Amino acid sequence: MSAAVAIPHDMEPHPVTGMYNGKFGLWLFLASEVMLFGALFSSYVLLRMGAPEGTWPKHGAEILNVPLATFNTVVLITSSVTMVMAWAALKMNNIARGQLFLTVTFLLAGAFLVVKYFEYSEKFNHFEVWLKEPMVVDGNSVSSIRGHLAKDCPPLTKETHIRAFAIPEFILLDPDAPAGSKEHPPTLRIDGGNIRRISDFGPAHSTFLATYFTLTGLHGLHIIGGMVVILYFMLTGSRFAQKRPDKYADRIECTGLYWHFVDLVWIFLFPVLYLL
Amino acid sequence: MSHHEMTAEEVSHHVRTYLKVFGALLVLTVITVGVFYLHLPIVGAVVVALIVASIKGSLVACYFMHLISERGLIYWILALCALFFVVLLLLPVITDHEAVGTVTH
Amino acid sequence: MSKHDTHADHHHEELPFWRKYIFSVDHKVIGVQYTITALVFLMFGFALMMIMRWQLAYPGQPIPFIGKYLGDTIALDGILSGDGYNAFGAMHGTIMVFLAIVPLGVGGFGNYVLPLQIGAPDMAFPRLNMASYWIYLPGGIIMLASFFMPGGAANSGWTSYAPLSVIATTGQTMWLLGMVFLITSSLLGSVNFIVTAVQLRAKGLSFFRLPFFVWAQLVTSFLLLLAFPPLEAAAVLQLMDRVAGTSFFMPTGLVVSGVEQAHLSGGGSPLLWQHLFWFLAHPEVYVLILPALGIISEIIATNTRKPLWGYKSLVYSAIFLGFMSFIVWAHHMFMTGMGTTLSTFFQATTMIISVPSVIILTCLIISLYGASIRFTVPMLFALSFLPMFAIGGLTGLPLGLTASDIHLHDTYYVIGHFHYVVAPGTIFAVFAGIYHWFPKVTGRMMNSTLGRLHWFFSFIFINGVFMPMLFQGMAGILRRQYDQSEQLHGASAQGLSVMVSWSAWLLFVAQIPFIINFFWSIWKGQKVGANPWEATTLEWAAPSPPPHGNFDTVPVVYCGPYEYSVPGKKTDFCPQHVVA
Ligand code: HEM
Ligand SMILES: [Cu+2]
Numbered sequence: 012m013s014a015a016v017a018i019p020h021d022m023e024p025h026p027v028t029g030m031y032n033g034k035f036g037l038w039l040f041l042a043s044e045v046m047l048f049g050a051l052f053s054s055y056v057l058l059r060m061g062a063p064e065g066t067w068p069k070h071g072a073e074i075l076n077v078p079l080a081t082f083n084t085v086v087l088i089t090s091s092v093t094m095v096m097a098w099a100a101l102k103m104n105n106i107a108r109g110q111l112f113l114t115v116t117f118l119l120a121g122a123f124l125v126v127k128y129f130e131y132s133e134k135f136n137h138f139e140v141w142l143k144e145p146m147v148v149d150g151n152s153v154s155s156i157r158g159h160l161a162k163d164c165p166p167l168t169k170e171t172h173i174r175a176f177a178i179p180e181f182i183l184l185d186p187d188a189p190a191g192s193k194e195h196p197p198t199l200r201i202d203g204g205n206i207r208r209i210s211d212f213g214p215a216h217s218t219f220l221a222t223y224f225t226l227t228g229l230h231g232l233h234i235i236g237g238m239v240v241i242l243y244f245m246l247t248g249s250r251f252a253q254k255r256p257d258k259y260a261d262r263i264e265c266t267g268l269y270w271h272f273v274d275l276v277w278i279f280l281f282p283v284l285y286l287l
Numbered sequence: 288m289s290h291h292e293m294t295a296e297e298v299s300h301h302v303r304t305y306l307k308v309f310g311a312l313l314v315l316t317v318i319t320v321g322v323f324y325l326h327l328p329i330v331g332a333v334v335v336a337l338i339v340a341s342i343k344g345s346l347v348a349c350y351f352m353h354l355i356s357e358r359g360l361i362y363w364i365l366a367l368c369a370l371f372f373v374v375l376l377l378l379p380v381i382t383d384h385e386a387v388g389t390v391t392h
Numbered sequence: 393m394s395k396h397d398t399h400a401d402h403h404h405e406e407l408p409f410w411r412k413y414i415f416s417v418d419h420k421v422i423g424v425q426y427t428i429t430a431l432v433f434l435m436f437g438f439a440l441m442m443i444m445r446w447q448l449a450y451p452g453q454p455i456p457f458i459g460k461y462l463g464d465t466i467a468l469d470g471i472l473s474g475d476g477y478n479a480f481g482a483m484h485g486t487i488m489v490f491l492a493i494v495p496l497g498v499g500g501f502g503n504y505v506l507p508l509q510i511g512a513p514d515m516a517f518p519r520l521n522m523a524s525y526w527i528y529l530p531g532g533i534i535m536l537a538s539f540f541m542p543g544g545a546a547n548s549g550w551t552s553y554a555p556l557s558v559i560a561t562t563g564q565t566m567w568l569l570g571m572v573f574l575i576t577s578s579l580l581g582s583v584n585f586i587v588t589a590v591q592l593r594a595k596g597l598s599f600f601r602l603p604f605f606v607w608a609q610l611v612t613s614f615l616l617l618l619a620f621p622p623l624e625a626a627a628v629l630q631l632m633d634r635v636a637g638t639s640f641f642m643p644t645g646l647v648v649s650g651v652e653q654a655h656l657s658g659g660g661s662p663l664l665w666q667h668l669f670w671f672l673a674h675p676e677v678y679v680l681i682l683p684a685l686g687i688i689s690e691i692i693a694t695n696t697r698k699p700l701w702g703y704k705s706l707v708y709s710a711i712f713l714g715f716m717s718f719i720v721w722a723h724h725m726f727m728t729g730m731g732t733t734l735s736t737f738f739q740a741t742t743m744i745i746s747v748p749s750v751i752i753l754t755c756l757i758i759s760l761y762g763a764s765i766r767f768t769v770p771m772l773f774a775l776s777f778l779p780m781f782a783i784g785g786l787t788g789l790p791l792g793l794t795a796s797d798i799h800l801h802d803t804y805y806v807i808g809h810f811h812y813v814v815a816p817g818t819i820f821a822v823f824a825g826i827y828h829w830f831p832k833v834t835g836r837m838m839n840s841t842l843g844r845l846h847w848f849f850s851f852i853f854i855n856g857v858f859m860p861m862l863f864q865g866m867a868g869i870l871r872r873q874y875d876q877s878e879q880l881h882g883a884s885a886q887g888l889s890v891m892v893s894w895s896a897w898l899l900f901v902a903q904i905p906f907i908i909n910f911f912w913s914i915w916k917g918q919k920v921g922a923n924p925w926e927a928t929t930l931e932w933a934a935p936s937p938p939p940h941g942n943f944d945t946v947p948v949v950y951c952g953p954y955e956y957s958v959p960g961k962k963t964d965f966c967p968q969h970v971v972a
Contacts, residue, residue, distance in 0.1 A: 016513040016941040018592070025591040029358045033518045036587045038361055039617060042368040043579050047621035049372040050671070054629065054640065054664055057379035063644065065658055070332075072323070081320050085313065092309045095351045099305070102298045175637055215637030218660060222640075225632055271351040278343045282336035286323040298966055360590070371618050371718050378667050381722070 016116065022258060035264045041272050048276055051229070055222045055283070067219050071285040075223065076130055081283045083126050084277065090119035090275040094267045101260040106252045109263070110245065117241045120234055127231055134212040134220070136160075140184060141207040148186055149196045150182070158186035162197045169211065174207045223284050230280060233273045240266050308350045315343050396734050414524075417681035418940050422525050423504030426835065427826075429525075430495035433532060434819075435578050437487035440480045440515050442896055447472040447567035449893035451875040465544055477874045478547035479563065483535070485550025486567065489680065490574050491532045493814060496822050497683030497789045498578075499528065502585060502609045505829060508931035508938065509603050511594025511947040511969070516587040524581040531573030538566035549872060551673070554641030554665040558633045568631045575624045582616035585609055594930065594969075600707070601968070603929045603953040604700065607707050608686030610716040611678050619675035619718065626668035633660070641665045663728060678717045680814050681781075682710060684821030685752055688774045691828050692756055694927045695771035696763035699954040702755040709748035709755075709908055716745040716855070726794050728803050742792035753778065768925070769843035773824035777817060784813030789864060802872075805865025808858050816854045822907070823850075832925045835936040836917030842909040849902035856895030860888040888921035926965050929953055933969045 018030050028035050059067055068074050097112035141155045148156060161165075161183035170177035180203045186196045210216045214224040244251075244263065252259040319339045327335065350356040354365075413421060443462075446455050452471060455462070459470030466476035515521045517959055538545040543561025546552065557564050584812040586792040589610045593602070602610075629640040644659035645652070693700045700706065720739040722730065749831055757778060765771065790796040800806065823846070830838045864885045877886050923932040930949070934942050947969040 016518070018514060018516060018518070019512070019514075020591045027590060028360045032360070032587050032591055035361070035591060036517060036520075036583045039364070039583045039586055040579070043583075043617050043621050044362060045372055046375070046618050047369050047625055049375045050622035050625035050668055051629075052376045053378045054625065054668070056376070057664055058659075058661060059380055060379050060641065061382070061659070061661060066644075066659060070323075077320065077323070081316065084316050088309065088312045088316065091347065091351055092305055095305050096302065099298050099302050103295050213636070214632060218639060221632060221638035223638075224636070225628065225638070229628065268352050271347050274351075275344050275347045278347065279340050282319055282323075284338050286319065286336055287329075287333055301926075367617060374718060375622060375671065378664075378671075381730070382661070382663055382667065387668075 015218070031261060033261060033265050033277065034268070037268050041268065044272060048226075048229075048279075051222075051226055052279070052283070058218050058222065062218060066217060068217075070287055071219070071223070074220065075285050076133070077285050078131055079126055083123050084281050086119050086123050086126070086276050087277050089246065090116045090123070091271050093119065094270045097268050101252065101256070101263055104256060106249060106256070109252070110248055111265070112253070113241060113245050113248065117238060117245060120238045120241070124231065124234060124238075127227070131224075137212045138184065138209060139212065139216060140199070140201055140209045143181055143205050143207050146199075146201070146205070148199065149189055156184060156199065156201070157187050158184040158199075160270045161185050175215055176211075178203050178206050178209065179238075182209070226280055227285065230273070230276055233276070237266070237270050237273055240269070265279060304350055308346050311346060312343055315339050402619070414662040415522060417514070417522050419503050419515045419518065419521055420833070420938060420942075422521050423500050423502075424496050425525055426499030426528070427501075429529060429532070430492050430500055433487050434492040434496070436536075437484050437492055438900065440484045440487070441851050442900060443472065444477060444484070445893035445896045447477060447874065448876060449890045453878050455567050465605055474874045475544060475547060478549075478872075479539070479545040481872060482546045482549050482552075482567075483539075486535060487547070488814075489550060489676070490571070491535065493680050493818055493822075494578070494676075495528060497680065497687075497818065498585070498609070498612060499525065501683060501687060501822075501825050501829075502581075502612070503604075504833065505607055506609050507516075507588060507592065508832075508934055508942060509606050509929050510589060510592060510597055511930045511933075511943065511949065512588060512592035513941045513943070513946075515584050516592055517584050520580050520584050520835075524584065527573050527577040527580070531570045531577060534566055535570040538563040538570070541566060551669055552630070552665075553669075554630065554633070554660075554662045555643070555646055555648075557665075558630065558642055565631065565634050568627045568634070569626045572624060572631075575620050578616045578620055582613040582620075585613040586617065588712070589613075594949050596945050597930075597968070600704070600788055601708045601949060601952050603686075604689040604703065604706050604710075605683075605686035607710055608682040608689075611710045612682045615675040615679050615682075615714055615717065619672045622668045622803075623672035626665055627667075627671075630665065663725075666725055666728065667721070670724045671718075674721040674724065675714075675717040677810070677813070678713060680818050682713070684777070684818040685710070685756075687821045687825040687828070688777050688928075689756065690929065691770045691774040691824050692759055693954040693956065694828075694925050695766040695768055696759055697766070697956045698759060698763045698902050699952075699956055700733050700755065701758040701761075703952070703954065704752075705751055706755050709751045713745065713752075714749070716741060720745050720792075723792050723797075726797050732856060739792060739794050743789070744834075745790060746792070753782055753785070768827075769838070769840055769847060770824040770828035772844065772847045773820045773827065776847070777820045777824065780812055780816035780820065780854075784809060784811075784817050787812060788898060800865060803865035804861045804868055804869045804871055805896065807871050808861035808865055811858045811861070815858065816851070820854075823847075826910075828925070829931075830913065830917075831920045831929070832931055832934075832936050832938070834917065835919060836913055837920055837924065838913040838917060842905040845907040846902060846909065849905075850899060852893045853899040853902055857892050857899060860892050865959065923967075928955055928965050928967045932970055933967060940965060 018032065022031050024030050025032075025035070030038070093112045093116045097109045097116065100106075100112055101109035135161060137157065137162060139155055139157045142153075145152045145154045146156065147153075164183035165179060165181075166178045167179060167182070169175075182201050182203075184199045184201060186199060188195050212220060214221045244259075244266065248259065251262075319336060322335050322339070323332070326332075354361075412418075416422060416425075443455060443458070446453075454460075454470030455467060455472060459467050459472075462470075462472075462476070465473065465478070467473060472480075503515070503521065507513070528898055535545075541562040543563060545563040546557075546560065546567035548557035548560050548564060552564070552567065575621070589602075589606055628708075629638075632638045633640050633642060639660040641662050641664060642660045643662060689700055689706065720738060720741045722734065723742045726738070760775075766777075770844050791800055791806060791809060827838055827843055830836070862875075867885050869879060869885050873879065876889060920936065922934065922936050924936075925932070930947055933947055935944065949968045950971050951966060953968060955968075957964045958966055
């Protein structure tokens with residue numbers, strides 16, 4: 012943009028911080044991000060410690076998909092490496108290589124989101140029904156049943172007032188296979204009169220899933236934000252880099268700092284949400 | 288220190304470090320998941336998971352984010368941030384858990 | 393992108409109007425934009441309260457003049473409704489804190505003065521600075537637009553306590569969205585301020601040569617940077633509760649109007665909201681007061697013609713204050729049933745934090761001793777700030793002691809306490825600052841006679857508003873009540889309510905000289921040069937008004953900020969940029 016006033020330390024490091032303005036600013040921003048995720052993390056611990064018996068899964072893996080998340084962890088770590096490689100290439104004035112690594116980073120981020128999409132949509136098609144009177148499924152008396160809606164089950168409607176599904180007249184549910192087996196019990200017909208509550212595995216299901224969706228959703232937004240910036244530099248980069256290679260490398264360094272932070276958040280989210 | 292005046296040699300030295308860190312991160316990821324399948328008692332699981340995650344996090348911060356070669360002021364600012372972060376994490380401890388999750392009449 | 397244009401370039405460029413005054417990247421234009429916008433919000437927030445004061449003075453009577461224009465939900469037959477009262481109260485608090493005072497102190501004064509005082513050509517990130525303003529403004533508009541939502545604006549208090557706020561009408565969702573905008577804007581601003589203050593200081597301007605105003609802004613920015621994110625987190629969680637059916641803050645088994653609100657979800661915690669809210673909101677009160685202390689210090693130094701007494705103590709106190717403000721938040725929650733160990737801890741930290749506040753106040757008062765004071769209009773405001781801030785701070789102590797807080801919590805005493813700090817405190821400081829820096833911004837002085845009128849009547853009536861509140865509170869009148877006269881102790885305190893209301897309306901009248909003065913002086917005020925107050929800090933070294941890029945020659949600093957009346961000098965002030 013023109014009309015700019017020359018700002019000191021726009022590029023050369025300041026003796027007090029050893030950083031140029033952009034980098035120092037980015038670190039400060041990251042400090043605030045630490046407090047943001049810290050508050051959410053702390054809320055998670057508080058809610059979990061205070062949760063009444065039986066309302067919190069033993070560990071996230073009971074509900075969530077660990078192999079997919081492990082895959083995603085590897086994807087994100089790899090994207091961090093390619094990001095820092097892009098910067099290193101630019102430092103060595105290898106613009107083409109820098110742009111290539113940047114593109115790979117972008118694609119990996121995209122892959123992460125695609126996997127996340129499948130994880131999410133799996134949750135929204137999976138239901139839990141809490142019963143008034145226990146029912147016998149597969150020889151066990153249970154007070155809640157998890158499963159998928161059978162094909163000919165009438166569609167559920169949302170009830171706005173208490174922000175949950177309205178209790179239907181009846182539902183047809185294909186219960187999940189019991190742990191350790193692949194065989195699904197036969198389709199169940201459950202009368203509305205015996206349903207206390209019905210929910211998909213979305214945020215409203217339980218405080219655990221609420222936390223899961225909020226934390227991973229916010230993290231996902233950070234990924235999207237990062238992708239927008241990376242895309243911007245992919246598109247404008249080669250012209251920019253030709254004109255001012257050192258400045259371009261600085262920009263990529265700052266983008267990288269942010270990107271590694273997003274990776275770092277995931278490194279904590281993964282065990283906390285999925286494995287504990 | 289800033290990376291402004293780095294020689295090509297230094298950069299390629301950096302690149303070797305990055306690859307090593309990458310390897311370490313992958314190994315640690317395998318460890319986290321592996322430990323999970325051991326189904327340790329909850330306290331042990333939490334401790335192991337958080338220690339491994341902290342090691343991974345530190346690797347990312349120190350090497351990918353170059354924190355290890357920064358100086359002075361930013362450490363103080365991050366230390367301050369870390370301190371308040373800890374204060375935040377004390378929230379669950381200082382809250383009366385009898386009162387959480389239920390209506391007290 | 394190109395910041396490489398040489399310094400001289402910018403003098404020749406003529407920008408189109410919209411780039412120069414609307415989407416400007418110049419910190420001075422942005423500062424003025426913030427100030428004007430925030431003053432409008434201040435006026436609006438005041439108007440809401442003037443309407444509420446009618447209901448409190450004359451409960452159940454139709455509001456004169458404007459009652460019939462407020463619409464049936466807010467005022468049926470011109471009588472303010474309970475819902476209308478709640479919405480007005482919540483929005484008054486929100487607007488005053490987040491849309492008026494903080495943007496004035498930080499966005500307005502910080503933006504305009506800080507880069508000038510450190511000899512910088514602009515903020516470190518000019519375009520980010522512009523973005524801050526343009527995120528703040530939509531945030532404010534979203535807040536105001538909530539009045540037109542079905543069910544009206546947010547009505548759960550500026551504190552938005554759950555579970556009330558979770559089951560409230562749609563206006564609350566707007567409130568949360570607005571907050572996310574305002575928080576984002578503040579975060580961008582604080583990053584910008586810190587980088588600017590640390591990296592853009594002129595040559596020779598070491599940290600301990602910084603004017604106290606800059607220190608105050610620096611500490612404030614750290615508070616915003618690290619305390620606001622938890623509220624952002626809380627806002628996100630509450631938003632989820634409201635739109636996604638989660639129950640972070642909704643306890644299991646809560647029944648409202650016969651409908652069970654959250655069942656089987658695992659149960660949320662209403663206290664969690666309070667913790668996250670006050671984790672921000674206590675530091676926030678220092679965000680409200682620190683810039684004010686900065687402004688007052690500058691004005692006192694200039695008008696006493698003496699160095700500030702105890703400059704270093706001021707600086708260390710401000711830093712300590714900022715630090716401590718992160719560990720006192722639960723003194724707002726003594727009554728939530730927390731254990732005694734915990735309340736003792738927070739009682740102790742609260743007592744400790746009042747020490748630096750007292751040190752700052754003491755330094756400023758001692759600075760007056762033996763001075764030949766120039767009783768300019770800004771100085772009058774500054775002088776009256778001191779006792780007002782003292783009353784505000786001292787009334788905080790009984791609130792910080794658990795035993796007396798049991799009696800005083802949620803009464804008008806609390807309202808009196810914090811208004812003494814923010815109204816005759818911060819708002820007086822803002823007025824002082826406007827009178828003080830007006831000649832820098834416009835190149836013209838404000839009229840002194842009108843200014844004195846403004847000060848005198850404001851000072852009288854503002855005390856008429858807040859002093860009775862302290863007594864009403866001690867008599868047991870609770871806050872957030874639609875009709876105080878129905879409360880058992882009410883009979884004797886109703887007269888005071890009438891007095892408060894009349895003082896408030898007269899306080900409005902007392903602002904008329906200011907408004908006239910403000911506009912009149914922009915065009916007709918007496919023209920002045922770069923340094924009309926004969927002050928020492930760097931902003932007075934730039935032309936009035938300073939051009940884009942600020943200084944004709946890049947300043948170099950040779951001495952501390954308040955070198956007044958140095959023995960053996962020809963003048964009684966030695967500007968920082970002049971070789972001693
Ligand atoms: C200097 C020492 C101070 C002490 C010891 C102190 C103490 C307290 C305490 C204990 C409360 C809670 C009262 C209750 O709800 O029962 C309170 C409320 C409040 N204080 Fe202060 N305070 C001090 C200074 C300030 C300053 C400088 C400001 C702002 C500029 C401020 C603004 C507020 C506000 C806004 C509230 C009310 C919040 C609400 O409930 O809506 N205080 N103060
Ligand atoms: Cu407080």
